[in-house]
Amino acid sequence: MLLRRDREAQADAVVSFMTADGAAALKPQLDAAFGGDGWVTADIRSAIGAVHDVAAEGGRFLVIGVRDEAEGELGAARELIAEAKLSGLKVILLAESLSPAAMHGLMRAGADDFAPLPLPPSALAESVARLRSGGLQPFGGSSSRNGxxxxxxxxxxxxxxxxxxxxxxxxxxxxxxxxxxxxxxxxxxxxxxxxxxxxxxxxxxxxxxxxxxxxxxxxxxxxxxxxxxxxxxxxxxxxxxxxxxxxxxxxxxxxxxxxxxxxxxxxxxxxxxxxxxxxxxxxxxxxxxxxxxxxxxxxxxxxxxxxxxxxxxxxxxxxxxxxxxxxxxxxxxxxxxxxxxxxxxxxxxxxxxxxxxxxxxxxxxxxxxxxxxxxxxxxxxxxxxxxxxxxxxxxxxxxxxxxxxx
Ligand SMILES: Nc1ncnc2c1ncn2[C@@H]1O[C@H](COP(=O)(O)OP(=O)(O)OP(=O)(O)O)[C@@H](O)[C@H]1O
Ligand SMILES: [Mg+2]
Missing domain, CATH: 3.40.50.300 (P-loop containing nucleotide triphosphate hydrolases)
Known part of the structure; x- marks a missing residue:
């Protein structure tokens, strides 16, 4: 499901939570990071189409929110992250009370950056700015072999x-x-x-x-x-x-x-x-x-x-x-x-x-x-x-x- 807010605007980001209210609660931060028309939302289980659309339009980001209660959806989240990476998007993971193993699995699926939920006020905008300037090392660091x-x-x-x-x-x-x-x-x-x-x-x-x-x-x-x-x-x-x-x-x-x-x-x-x-x-x-x-x-x-x-x-x-x-x-x-x-x-x-x-x-x-x-x-x-x-x-x-x- 792709809830396009403005069909004319080119979205820079797909924002994907398990439920629509997850993204709605972050509207001020999302607007600050991408502009009011710069993002679209899609359910994690059905966001692959949105990821492809946004990437085809030249969009650059997937913001994915995963919560502890949604543990059952980790597989879907990992798949979506991997797909976004293949489409050339940068992935920002927003996580709430995830186990270290779950967190690690999501990072290894390709997430580029991470911020906790509830989201500190300017965390998202900063992360987006950092990734735009290409300043972040991929997870695992460059010195490690990452076996x-x-x-x-x-x-x-x-x-x-x-x-x-x-x-x-x-x-x-x-x-x-x-x-x-x-x-x-x-x-x-x-x-x-x-x-x-x-x-x-x-x-x-x-x-x-x-x-x-x-x-x-x-x-x-x-x-x-x-x-x-x-x-x-x-x-x-x-x-x-x-x-x-x-x-x-x-x-x-x-x-x-x-x-x-x-x-x-x-x-x-x-x-x-x-x-x-x-x-x-x-x-x-x-x-x-x-x-x-x-x-x-x-x-x-x-x-x-x-x-x-x-x-x-x-x-x-x-x-x-x-x-x-x-x-x-x-x-x-x-x-x-x-x-x-x-x-x-x-x-x-x-x-x-x-x-x-x-x-x-x-x-x-x-x-x-x-x-x-x-x-x-x-x-x-x-x-x-x-x-x-x-x-x-x-x-x-x-x-x-x-x-x-x-
Ligand atoms: N494909 C095979 N052809 C011939 N012999 C085999 C083959 N696979 C295993 N064996 C022999 O079976 C025996 C048991 O193998 P192995 O010790 O690898 O099993 P394992 O599952 O690790 O056992 P354990 O439960 O003791 O850890 C060994 O003697 C091994 O040489
Ligand atoms: Mg053995």
Whole structure:
């Protein structure tokens, strides 16, 4: 719905709230920032048309207001922000009592500036002036690498989450070796993490320090807690002792991900199978969240529950890529139809199908080496390499697009 106040005037801004009174309450500030005829309002859920119209007319701004009660509309708000960025608009986010994770998600969707609601008197006009003069750094700052987070979550024990995560990280590291991009692999399975075993790395004492107090940790301290693997990948191994999963809270996880993003371009996270009070945060912070399963009933049922929980909590389900491990071969017709039925009952498509790599896979793990080192020609390795290449390409494309849109 586009409530055009004056059909003749060219609007400079789309103002989008969940309800019309949100924008009406800010009329004086909006008039001051854009002029009385310079803005139009549109409902967040249906503002994409307005964004396109205003951008086509040479307009420059989207002002989007998101409130805590409208938490259910966060997805729509993120989509609108991303669309506005693609259309070349600057986005000013007005937020009222949003959780840090929700806020961060909206900023990462592309918001250029932010002001709190209730709005301080001249905040909007100042923000508009700043953005007009192009003086603001994109979120994340220019010094930071602004890395992307790719968690891997196994729907049931032993479905191959760590195998996929470790090899995906390593294949990515090989892929980006020449471009100077940095890869980190974080084992967030603080109880029984096996990444260290897969890569034959010693478990470090520094992890305890990191986990016991993330608040004082800086980028350098964080990188020092990570072990170097073959000079190409930094690895946070799980601690030596079994620690309770709630030894860290959402704020610590957020701090660790922020530190990781500042120093690394690709961050892979091996997630515990148990859902914790920070699992949703990792999903929200991720670029793409791999959820892996096999065709057995146990992992299928868990996956169904997991996807339901994500939907019920209104978390960004679109980030989840469901991976089928030990996928049936091309010639296995009954296996293939079983996989198809699984897709139907889960309401998803398997984005990745990993073949069974046979004994070589477990033996690579026993040797403490990624498949690329221990079994180069293995079918599983080739498929994971393909996924890594796709990932690197899509990240490069997304980066080029945002650079172009600025
Ligand atoms: N596609 C595959 N082909 C052959 N072997 C595989 C494959 N995927 C996993 N495996 C083997 O299955 C075993 C379990 O894999 P992995 O440890 O990666 O699972 P996980 O989901 O991380 O388990 P956990 O619940 O213990 O964390 C390992 O021995 C691994 O080598
Ligand atoms: Mg594992």
């Amino acid at each position: 992307m987070v790719f968690p891997v979550y196994g729907a049931a024990g032993g479905v191959g989450a760590t195998t996929f995560c470790v090899n995906l990280a390593w294949e990515t590291a090989l892929e980006v070796a020449k471009s100077g991009k940095q890869v980190a692999l974080l084992d967030f399975n603080f109880q029984y993490g096996t990444v260290a075993t897969f890569l034959d790395l010693p478990r470090r004492e520094a992890i305890y320090e990191l986990l016991s107090d993330t608040s004082t940790m800086d980028e350098e301290g964080f990188s020092q807690a990570l072990a170097d693997y073959s000079g190409r990948m930094a690895v946070l191994t799980a601690p030596m002792d079994v620690l309770p999963l709630d030894i860290i809270g959402p704020e610590d996880v957020k701090t660790m991900l922020d530190l990781a993003r500042a120093s690394y371009d690709f961050i892979f996270v091996d997630m515990p199978q148990t859902l914790t009070h920070w699992s949703d945060l990792v999903l929200t912070e991720s670029e793409r969240f791999f959820a892996i399963m096999q065709t057995d009933m146990r992992s299928a049922q868990n996956m169904l529950r997991f996807l339901r929980a994500v939907k019920a909590e209104d978390l960004p389900i679109e980030k989840i890529a469901v991976v089928l491990n030990r996928a049936p071969r091309f010639t296995d017709l009954s296996g293939k139809s079983r996989a198809r039925r699984l897709e139907q009952s889960l309401g998803v498509e398997f984005v990745v199908r990993l073949p069974d790599g046979g004994r070589q896979v477990a033996s690579a793990c026993d040797q403490g080496a990624p498949l690329a080192k221990a079994a180069r020609g293995n079918a599983l390795r080739k498929e994971i390499r393909r996924v890594a290449r796709g990932l690197v390409r899509s990240v490069e494309a997304a980066r080029a697009e945002t650079a172009g849109a600025r």
